[in-house]
Amino acid sequence: MDYDVIIVGGGVVGCAIARELSRYRLNLLLLDKEHDVARGASGRNSGVVHSGVQVPPGSLKAKLNIAGSKQFPKLCRELGVPWRRVGKLIVAQHKSELAKLTQMLGTGKKSGIADLKLLDKPQLKQLEPHINGIAALYSQGEAIFSPYMLNIALAENAKQNGVHIKLNTRVVGIKRLENKFKLATDNGSYTSRYVVNSAGVWADKLAQMAGITGYRIYPCRGEYRVLDKACAKMINSMVYPVPVAGYGGLGIHLTPTIDGNILIGPSAEYVKGREDYRTTGPVLNKLYREALQLLPAIDRRDFIAAYAGIRSKLCRPGSSRFTDFMICEEPKLKGFINLVGIESPGLSAAPAIAKHVGKLIAKGLKLAPNPDFNPRRKVETRLDNLSGELVCRCEQVTRREVLAAINNPLGASSLSAIKYRCRAGMGRCQGGYCLPRIVDMLRETSNEEITFHGPGSHMFIGATKELLKCS
Amino acid sequence: MQLKRELMVIGGGPAGLAAAVAARRAGVRDILLIEREDCLGGILNQCIHNGFGREIFKESLTGPEYAQIFIEQVQLSDIECWTGTLVTELTAGKRIIAANSRGLHRICAQAVILSMGCRERTRAAVDIPGTRPAGIYTAGVAQNFINLRNLMPGKRFIILGSGDIGLIMARRLTLEGAEVLGVLEKLPYPGGLPRNITQCLEDFNIPLYLKHTVTDIHGKHRVSGVSIAKVGPRGGILPGTTRKLACDTLLLSVGLIPENELSKAAGIKLDRLTGGPLVDETGQTNIPGIYACGNVLHVYDIVDQLTKEAEAVGRAAACYIKAGQSQLPLLRVQAGSGIKYVVPQQISAPGKRLLSFRVDTPGQNKYIVIKSGRKIIKRQIKQRVNPPELIQLEVNLPELSPGNIIKVELK
Known part of the structure; x- marks a missing residue:
């Protein structure tokens, strides 16, 4: 079958794009090499809708993050994905960190995030009696949800609206034909006018198959520990440390999950393997130690699981340079849309990324509304x-x-x-x-x-x- | 609609069965036994090896045979049983919510016996890093698949933990044609009973590696191997001792946790040492009329002991139902130096009282000393003490002076 658009990668970004494009009368195909969607970074993260306070104002990351997070309430309602505002605290433990909090308050205001405020120690204690800290930046609007649930829901709703989804299908070659692309896979070959590369940690490799060099992803692993639901009452909000420049992540933080657990993590460590989802002894210990700094009430016996995810970073190891999302239709390869370096806040930005890609495709394809599009996914409560x-x-x-x-x-x-x-x-x-x-x-x-x-x-x-x- | 019963027993394993029958014999008419599985008997149903019943029946029975004796007693006593029913909530007011295929049920009772048993500790509890492939099983789950479902989880096994289930499984796997490369134990002594070391490992030439642990798990989709290393005197990994072993399955036998989620939610106080409720000599928890027996209280090593004590708890619950009240605890019982835990943790009435306890390390020619306040009330020499073997001693407490502490020590 000849498709209008083939999306490669069934992470949250790929599935959000598929669902967004299913609003129009298009022949759509989504491919993923795994046996299910959400098997990469989309299923292995903290599950947070960021407000945008942790990214530089004016960047594409900030723009799409802020726009994306605003779409979450409606999107989650339509798809039947539980979502809850719990607020985020960035907690200072030492006086030396206070200046950074003030600076972040300024950045956040500049980005247009209204509900930010500084809390002193008594205010912090009132909100989070178990948390250690001397002051905090409180971002009330931030929310939690289940990231893989959203990913699955987007895929299911896309399928409901006519998107073909092929799992266990790995792209092995991309050929440019006259006005379309031919994708060879280990499960048949497919042609399409547009190709959307949302292959996450493999996005640079997929671009290479199409002859586009110049992207390089540096896999950066983050390990997590999961705390028993019995600990749920220890925190009310997400609790982050003050970020350290060059760390490669947001710092080891505590995140309540929508299902009632608490996540500790993630660490940040550059690794060779793009799917090297190992957990390691030293990092697991570090997670425990650093979490204890924020929340001394944690008991080792309450750990119920550990897992890891891989960030697709464009920033090389050792560098603390800010790198933005790379989202563009390749000027030299019309019809090939690359999304490279979609790391945090990619999840919060996903709905906005999908709309952004929709606009790029609208330049080349006539988008007529799909009269049968149903934004609601059928779910049992x-x-x-x-x-x-x-x-x-x-x-x-x-x-x-x-x-x-x-x-x-x-x-x-x-x-x-x-x-x-x-x-x-x-x-x-x-x-x-x-x-x-x-x-x-x-x-x-x-x-x-x-x-x-x-x-x-x-x-x-x-x-x-x-x-x-x-x- | 709310149902009413005199006595509710939560859990139809050996403890619940024995307690229910004993309560019936002590005159409780209206008993409801709730079991989450489709048949009674609990974990014994998957323990198809023998060795059960030596104390009570003077013969070596298999788990299902042992359970069947009590299941028949329950049936003959005409005790109402709900199988396939999971209790989801228990309150201090002795009300429960139970779910089964017929829906949700609200039931209240004059007394409740908790006999939910225990669950296995998992990989996270022992913090093994590495990948997350297929082929990592807890020993009890593997036992369930092999013995009850005719499914073989793997071919080449490493077993971590030398508790009784791990030892029994080493033998079972060998009998079923699998290869057991070894049983690893991080402590300097085995966690299971000596008879199981002989009958399950030595008789089958399965090596036991003491002071060893698994430090890493390899394999992307299915376990391809594990790294093992020697453990130093302080519990840390000895550098330079790590080696990789190829296997397709890692079996974890790393301890059991009394299953007390319901108890906690009801406000029942737990003992950090046992993981079970704090009870007095009758098995009564801090909530009058709620009793606990079996592995939910502390993990037993021999089912016969568990049965006898569960029967006593059944009788105590019957007394409570008749009297409508019970005595409050007067004394605390504590584990002193060298002792891992003691049950019961409280004493409510004077008389001869049985204390069950475990030592924390093996030893020879040790004195067990039981003190009441500063006064030694019992002193007994033991040629050998071993943590896997529960020690039981009777003490005579003709009178109780409130606030006094009974302490068990190893000298």
Whole structure:
């Protein structure tokens, strides 16, 4: 099939673009090499809608961040993604950091963020009795949400509105034909007038396939720890340290999640592997130590999981230079839109990035409204479901919810795909209770191999007793 | 609609079954036993090895056989059981909310027995860095897949932790045709019972690496190997001792946590040392009429002991229902030097009282000293003490002077 636009990469940016373009009568295809969407940085971050206070005013990052974050309430409502304003505190621990807070207040005001204020120690204590600090910058408007839930919801809504989504499909070559592109993949080849490169940490490599050199992504890993829901009451807002120049991230912070956990992290460490999602002993210890500085009440026993994500940085290791998002239609390759270096605040900016890319495409394609476009995703609300057999005890997930996750519209089948959709297995026992039950449900519905996160990650090697017969 | 019962038992494993039957025999008519699985018996259903029942029945039964005896007693006593039902909420007023395929149920009772058992500690609890591939299982989950679901999780295993489940699984995996490269224990002594070391490891030539731990997990999609290293006297990794072992599965047997989320939400006070509720000699928690027994209280090593004590708790709950009240604790019982924990943590009434405790390190020719205030009330020599083996001693407390502290020490 000949497509109008092929989007490469099913992260939050790619899926937001797909959904945005599905407002128009276009033939759209989204490709991702993984077995599900949200497998890269989009599913591995703090889940925060930033207001824009941490980026330099006037930059593309600031512009798209501020515009994007304003779209969140409506977007999340349409897609049925829980979202909550909790506010963000940037907490000074020492007098030497006070000047930086004042400076950030100034920057924020310049960027047009109205609801910023400085808190003194008593005000900070009143808001966050468990947090250590002498003063804080409070940004009331900032919100939390589940980043992979938004990513999945965007993809599902895009699909509902006619976007073709092919998972397990890796682009291996890009050829320029007369007025279109031919994308060779390990799962067929596809042609299209426009190509949107939202390949995240692989965006420079994908651009290279199209002959565009000059971009270079430096993968920068961030590790996280997850705290038990029992700790939820320890903080009300997001709590950040005062940023240190050259750190490569926002500093190790505490983020309440929409589901009631607290995240500690992320660290920032340049690594070679673009998908080297390892956690490491020294960093995990560092996360614990630095989190204790902010929140001394943390107990080691309350850690329930750890994970890592990779930032796609344009800024080379050792440099503290600010690098902006690179979003453009390549002047030398009309129809090829590159999005490179979409690191934080890419998630907050995603809705605005999608509109921005829509405008770039409108220059070359006639965008007629899709009369069937429905911005609302069909979702079942949790409360209706709570009566019924509970499959996951920690997160109180019912059989019906797990079944809905198994039969998800994208057809992603793995234990992770189920976990990300209904939270079964994300609680304190990390699947000890629900895993056998979910495996039973999967075996009842299909004969497919049960994997942890797609091809190669098989959970079992066969039947116990058959194995005995063979050996 | 709210249902009413005299006694509710939460959890239908060995503790809940024994407590329910004992309460019935002590005259409680109206009992509801709630179990989240579709059948009664709890974790015993997946423990298909034998060795259960030696103390009570003087023979070696398998887990399902042992459980079946009590399941039949429950059925013969005509105790109402709701299986496939999960209790989602418990209040100090002894009201619960339970969910099952028929919907949500609100039930209140005069007394409640908590017998929810325990859960396994996970990778995060022991902080193993590395990748997150398929092939990392807790020992109990692997046992469930192999024994109840006929699913084999892997071929080449490393087992971290020498607790009893890890040892039992080393043997089971070998019997099922898998290769167990070794069992690693970070402490200088094994975490499981000596008989399991002999019967599960030595008899099958499975190496036990004491003072070793897993420092890294490798593999992107499926475990491809783990790094292991020696552990120094202070618990740190000894530099230069790290080596990589190729395997496809890592089994974690790194401890059990009494399952007390319901208890906490109801305002029941927990002991940091056991992870279970603070109880008196009758198993009563700080909320009068709410009792705890079995692994929810502290993790037992032999089910026979657990059964006997759960029966006593069932009888105590029956007394409470009859009397409509119970005695309040007068004395505290504390773990002194060399002792990991003691249960019960409180004493409410004078008489002969059984104290259960564990030492924190193995030793030989040690004195167990039990003091009431400054006065030594019991002194006993033990040729061998070992943390995996629960020690039980009876003390006679003819009178209680309120506020006094009973302390168990190892000398």
